[in-house]
Amino acid sequence: MENKKALKLIDKILNDLEKSGINTDTLIEDLKALRSYALEQQVPLVVKVLRLTYEHIQENDSFLIPIPDDEPIEEQEEENETPVAKNEDVNPVESLMYLVSLLKDLKNKMNVMDLADYRDALNA
Numbered sequence: 001m002e003n004k005k006a007l008k009l010i011d012k013i014l015n016d017l018e019k020s021g022i023n024t025d026t027l028i029e030d031l032k033a034l035r036s037y038a039l040e041q042q043v044p045l046v047v048k049v050l051r052l053t054y055e056h057i058q059e060n061d062s063f064l065i066p067i068p069d070d071e072p073i074e075e076q077e078e079e080n081e082t083p084v085a086k087n088e089d090v091n092p093v094e095s096l097m098y099l100v101s102l103l104k105d106l107k108n109k110m111n112v113m114d115l116a117d118y119r120d121a122l123n124a
Contacts, residue, residue: 001046001103006037010103017097022062028054034103046103049115052122053099063096068117 001007013030016023035050057063066089099118102111 001037001041001043001106003037003041006034006041007104009034009037010100013100014097017093017100021093022057022096024057024061028057031057038103043106045112045115045119046106049099049119049122052119053096056122063092063099064090065095065099065118065121066090067095067098068114068121 001010009030013027013034016026016030031050031054035047035054038046038050053063056065099115102115102118105111
């Protein structure tokens, strides 16, 4: 996102998650506010992902969607990067922090692909 207020809100959400985990009261309000910035910037994927995210959190009092698995890329294999979390070991705070951090750089194609993966998982 390019809006400075939206970027500040993303940082606030990430800091809150790091400090106190998933506090549904403030988190849902912050995600709704962030969604309004995405609406202004006309980014339909982000609008949808944020809505599905706060609805999921309202229903489950947590974030039960794992970080999307990376497709093996030759460069990553050469650098011996560790694989992303598997479905059976979901860390709600870590996964939600990753999702929110993706919103900082929507020009990165990998971020957009991961957001689409989150959207599909939240719809499932």
